[in-house]
Structures are given as structure tokens and as C-alpha cells.
Amino acid sequence: MRKQLLLVLLAVVCASGLFAQCEDDRPLRIGVGPKLGLGLDMGSHSKVQNLNFGKGFGYQAGAVVNAHFGRRYDMSCGGTGWVGLQLEALYGSRAVKLGDASLRTNCLEIPVLAQVYVIPNLAIEAGATMVKVLSTSPTQLLHDGTIYNTGEIKGSDVMISAGVAYKSPIDSNSSWMVDARFNLGMSPLAGNFDTKVSSIMVSFAYLFNIVK
Amino acid sequence: MKKNIFLAIAAVALLLASCKNEDISISREISFQVNPYTVVSEFAKHEVNTGDVQSLPDVCRLHTYLLVYDKDGNLVKSEQNNLQDYLSRMNVNVELTDGNYTAVAITYVVVVSGETAGVEFWSVSGIDRLANLTVTRNAEVWAYQYGILGIQTEQVAVGTGKNAITIDVKPAGAFVVNWIYNLHQYDNEVQYYQPFMTKESTSCTFSSNGQYTANYNQSTDYIYPLMEQVWPQYYEYVTVYTYSFFLPFGQTGFRWEALLTDNQYVSLFDEPTGNIQQGKCYQFAMDLSTQQVVFQELTNGKSAMAHADAQAVNLGAASIGKRVATTK
Numbered sequence: 001m002r003k004q005l006l007l008v009l010l011a012v013v014c015a016s017g018l019f020a021q022c023e024d025d026r027p028l029r030i031g032v033g034p035k036l037g038l039g040l041d042m043g044s045h046s047k048v049q050n051l052n053f054g055k056g057f058g059y060q061a062g063a064v065v066n067a068h069f070g071r072r073y074d075m076s077c078g079g080t081g082w083v084g085l086q087l088e089a090l091y092g093s094r095a096v097k098l099g100d101a102s103l104r105t106n107c108l109e110i111p112v113l114a115q116v117y118v119i120p121n122l123a124i125e126a127g128a129t130m131v132k133v134l135s136t137s138p139t140q141l142l143h144d145g146t147i148y149n150t151g152e153i154k155g156s157d158v159m160i161s162a163g164v165a166y167k168s169p170i171d172s173n174s175s176w177m178v179d180a181r182f183n184l185g186m187s188p189l190a191g192n193f194d195t196k197v198s199s200i201m202v203s204f205a206y207l208f209n210i211v212k
Numbered sequence: 213m214k215k216n217i218f219l220a221i222a223a224v225a226l227l228l229a230s231c232k233n234e235d236i237s238i239s240r241e242i243s244f245q246v247n248p249y250t251v252v253s254e255f256a257k258h259e260v261n262t263g264d265v266q267s268l269p270d271v272c273r274l275h276t277y278l279l280v281y282d283k284d285g286n287l288v289k290s291e292q293n294n295l296q297d298y299l300s301r302m303n304v305n306v307e308l309t310d311g312n313y314t315a316v317a318i319t320y321v322v323v324v325s326g327e328t329a330g331v332e333f334w335s336v337s338g339i340d341r342l343a344n345l346t347v348t349r350n351a352e353v354w355a356y357q358y359g360i361l362g363i364q365t366e367q368v369a370v371g372t373g374k375n376a377i378t379i380d381v382k383p384a385g386a387f388v389v390n391w392i393y394n395l396h397q398y399d400n401e402v403q404y405y406q407p408f409m410t411k412e413s414t415s416c417t418f419s420s421n422g423q424y425t426a427n428y429n430q431s432t433d434y435i436y437p438l439m440e441q442v443w444p445q446y447y448e449y450v451t452v453y454t455y456s457f458f459l460p461f462g463q464t465g466f467r468w469e470a471l472l473t474d475n476q477y478v479s480l481f482d483e484p485t486g487n488i489q490q491g492k493c494y495q496f497a498m499d500l501s502t503q504q505v506v507f508q509e510l511t512n513g514k515s516a517m518a519h520a521d522a523q524a525v526n527l528g529a530a531s532i533g534k535r536v537a538t539t540k
Contacts, residue, residue: 049238142241145240145243145375146238146239146240146241146375147238147239147240147241147307148236148238149237149238152237153233153236154234155233155234156233187232190233190234190235190236191234191236192235192236193235193236
């Protein structure tokens with residue numbers, strides 16, 4: 001019964017994209033808008049310092065540009081094709097726990113993601129998120145008699161990002177998008193502080209269609 | 213097309229290469245505990261009356277330094293405190309980056325109140341660099357048992373060593389008990405008695421590796437009085453004593469002098485020599501009845517001469533911090 005209900009919902013979602021009213025015939029749709037997200041951050045084990053990090057909560061906010069190319073079928077509206085591209089500029093704040101303390105890094109994040117719409121409104125997305133640490137809090141972290149001057153963390157990272165995004169049926173002027181994404185940290189926070197921060201983010205974006 | 217692929221790969225490689233992040237400074241909170249009791253623990257075995265050495269009078273405090281130097285001998289942390297007594301401890305947390313350091317603990321007594329408030333029996337100078345660090349005796353005042361100088365250096369390896377370090381401070385020199393037995397033997401002929409040593413180390417200087425040496429200033433080849441003049445007419449005691457503290461010195465001479473009633477100075481009986489060694493206890497005793505003068509190391513417990521008179525009186529305690537009088 002539950003499976004049938006899901007199939008019906010999926011069919012409605014698909015149909016909404018396929019049979020929406022088209023205003024013009026451009027094979028491209030670009031939306032721009034704000035984005036907010038919440039996430040769970042994880043720090044990897046530091047082998048050099050022998051530190052075990054716990055999970056913490058983070059958030060991000062910024063702007064997104066979403067381009068959806070082509071038509072799924074000849075009769076479909078423009079911007080319903082198989083491929084999309086998403087560029088974001090976000091301010092992100094991530095936290096990982098170390099004992100009773102919490103290390104928060106405030107970052108500029110630029111995700112660049114390719115999207116493949118496996119069904120008209122649901123895309124699998126993958127790409128890279130460029131991260132530049134702007135500041136940290138606290139600037140000194142005391143743990144087991146060792147003081148880490150975390151204020152000196154000013155590094156960058158290129159995270160590997162992958163997830164799924166659901167974009168609402170296209171209105172003539174706007175749409176909204178929800179995505180869930182895993183960002184895999186690839187670079188240690190510092191040369192001698194070999195903890196990599198990864199995160200699972202769920203975010204919401206509201207897109208104003210500027211090209212339709 | 214191939215060019216585009218190459219450019220894309222180069223761009224990704226550049227991005228990944230740009231993420232080789234720099235080191236941050238990591239430091240350890242090193243907990244130092246300075247234990248001054250070990251300065252007097254051995255000397256206390258030879259104190260004539262319990263508490264003579266281990267206790268401080270109310271007007272005194274134990275001034276304690278902790279100086280931490282980096283591997284180049286530059287001062288990175290300096291802490292001073294006036295401890296209540298030798299049983300107190302000084303606890304200091306110091307934030308240090310990984311590396312090798314030299315920690316120096318210095319203790320000496322200061323007078324903080326009363327008639328001689330402000331007197332320090334030793335002074336520390338040149339603390340900015342280990343190679344310039346010097347501790348100098350204040351020879352202008354009487355110190356007695358409170359003139360004991362404690363020094364200890366410890367090598368500290370931050371990052372690979374312990375984060376909690378206890379520094380058991382050791383005496384920088386030797387301890388001497390000065391005795392006069394049968395004080396009134398020559399009351400009709402003598403105005404006062406006074407013991408002297410012929411040479412003395414007056415300061416300690418440190419080398420860049422933290423070792424220190426006691427220095428004898430040859431330009432001041434003076435005779436150093438070990439205690440105030442003892443005027444028999446003012447005391448009814450038969451046996452009196454005081455304590456002295458000296459920095460290490462090779463062979464040095466000791467003698468008791470007396471000012472006779474005809475204002476002539478005489479050296480009494482023998483003039484022994486002694487080899488002053490760090491951490492050792494000695495007694496310098498004169499028995500006016502037997503006309504004996506001895507300088508000897510005290511080894512196990514109190515000396516036999518000390519036991520000879522349970523009523524022996526310490527003349528030093530009342531004179532701490534007073535100016536050394538001109539004797540001749």
C-alpha cells in the first residue's frame with residue numbers, strides 16, 4: 001500500500017514537469033535566488049594529534065544560480081532536460097566537537113555541481129565545493145593540556161559534493177528547490193592539524209527565473 | 213577538445229594543490245610546580261632546635277622565581293611569588309609551543325614587614341637571557357639561616373615530554389652552624405667574638421645550557437663575617453649558635469676573632485680550612501674552655517657538640533635583615 005502511494009506521488013511529480021504550461025520555447029531555464037541550509041558536520045580523526053572529533057551542527061546561507069538545460073521531450077517546456085548546472089556562493093558555519101569544546105569554522109563556500117535529472121524534477125548532483133576558511137571560533141582550543149591556536153586556521157579545501165535535489169514544478173516566474181548533499185572534506189584544516197571536515201547538508205532555495 | 217580536457221584537469225589539479233594548508237601553532241599547557249622544601253630538607257636534619265631552618269618568621273616570605281627559557285636562551289615566561297614558607301608550593305601554568313626549554317627555579321628569603329622590611333638576601337638580574345642570569349648575595353645585611361639560596365634547572369621537552377613538571381629546588385650552596393661554647397670563659401679579657409671566613413663566592417651565573425657556577429670576585433678579597441659580634445656581657449647563655457649559608461668554594465679559611473679589652477684583635481686558637489661543597493652541612497665551632505676550634509662536615513643527624521648543650525641559643529633570628537656592622 002505504501003509502495004503504491006509512493007508510485008502515485010512520483011507519477012504526479014513527473015507529470016507536473018512534463019505537462020506544465022510553457023510560455024516560450026527557450027531550451028534553458030536559469031533561476032537565481034537565496035538559499036538556506038542546515039547540516040551535520042563531522043571531523044575526521046587526527047592522526048598527527050591523535051584527536052577524535054565528534055559531530056556538530058552547522059548552517060549555510062547564500063545565493064544560488066541554477067541552470068537547467070534542454071527539453072526532456074520534444075513537447076516539453078524548455079529547461080526540463082536531463083542536465084543542469086548549479087553554482088552557489090554561501091557563507092557556511094561548521095562545527096565539530098572535541099571533548100566538551102566545539103570548534104566552529106566560518107567559511108566561504110562555492111559549490112559547483114552538475115545535475116542529472118533522473119526524473120524531470122529530481123536531480124542527482126555531483127561536483128566540487130571550494131571552501132575558504134574565513135575565521136574560527138574559538139581562536140584557541142585547549143584539549144588534554146594542549147593548546148591549538150585554531151585562530152590560525154585560514155586554509156582552503158576542495159570538497160567532493162554529491163546529493164539529490166528536488167526542484168518544484170516550474171512556475172512561470174519562480175520555483176523552489178530542496179537538496180540533500182554530502183560534502184567530503186579532502187584537505188586537512190592545517191598542515192599539522194590533519195582533521196578533515198565533512199558534512200551532510202539539507203537546504204532550501206527559492207529561485208526566481210531570470211531566463212525562461 | 214583535448215585542450216579543453218587538459219585545461220579542466222589542470223584546473224582541478226591547481227585547486228587541489230592550493231589546499232596544502234599551512235601549519236598552525238600548537239602549544240602545550242605545561243604545569244610547573246616549584247617545590248622549595250627540598251632546599252632545606254637536608255639542612256633541617258642538622259638544625260639545632262626544631263624549626264630553626266624549615267620555618268620562616270612572620271616578617272619573612274620565600275621569594276620564588278620560575279623562569280622559562282627557549283632553546284636559544286631567551287626568556288619566554290617569568291613568574292615570581294612570595295610563598296608563605298618552605299612547605300608551600302608555587303604552581304604556574306605556562307603555554308609553550310613544542311620544543312626544548314630550560315626552566316630555572318630560584319628561591320630566597322625576603323623580609324616583607326617589620327623593622328627591616330624590603331630587605332632581600334639575594335638579588336636576581338639579567339633574567340631576559342639565560343646566559344646573563346645572575347644571582348648575587350646581598351652582603352650588606354645579616355641573613356643567617358634565612359640566607360639560603362635555592363636553585364634548580366630542569367630541561368623541558370614540550371611535545372615529547374611530560375606536561376606536568378615538578379621542580380624540586382636544591383640548595384645552591386652549603387649550610388654552616390657556628391657555635392661558641394663556654395661563652396663566658398674570658399669575660400674579663402674579651403669585649404666580643406666574631407667568626408670570619410677568608411674568601412667567599414658571592415654570586416651565581418648561568419651558562420646558556422642552564423648550568424650555573426658560583427663566582428668568587430677576586431677583586432674583593434675581603435674577610436667575611438659569619439655572624440654579628442657576640443658580646444658576652446649582653447648574654448647570660450653559655451652556648452650560643454647561629455647559621456650561615458655559603459655558595460660553593462674550594463678551600464677557604466675560617467677563624468674566630470676576639471676584640472680584647474685593650475682594643476687588640478686576636479685570632480683565636482686554630483684557623484681551620486674547609487672545602488665548601490654544594491648541599492653539604494658543616495659546623496664551625498669554638499670551645500673557649502678547651503680552646504678548640506673545629507670546622508667539620510655534619511653527616512648523620514645533629515653533631516655531638518650540638519647535643520652537648522640543650523640550652524644553646526640561636527643569636528641569629530633576632531638580627532635578620534639588619535645591616536652588617538663595620539667590624540674593624
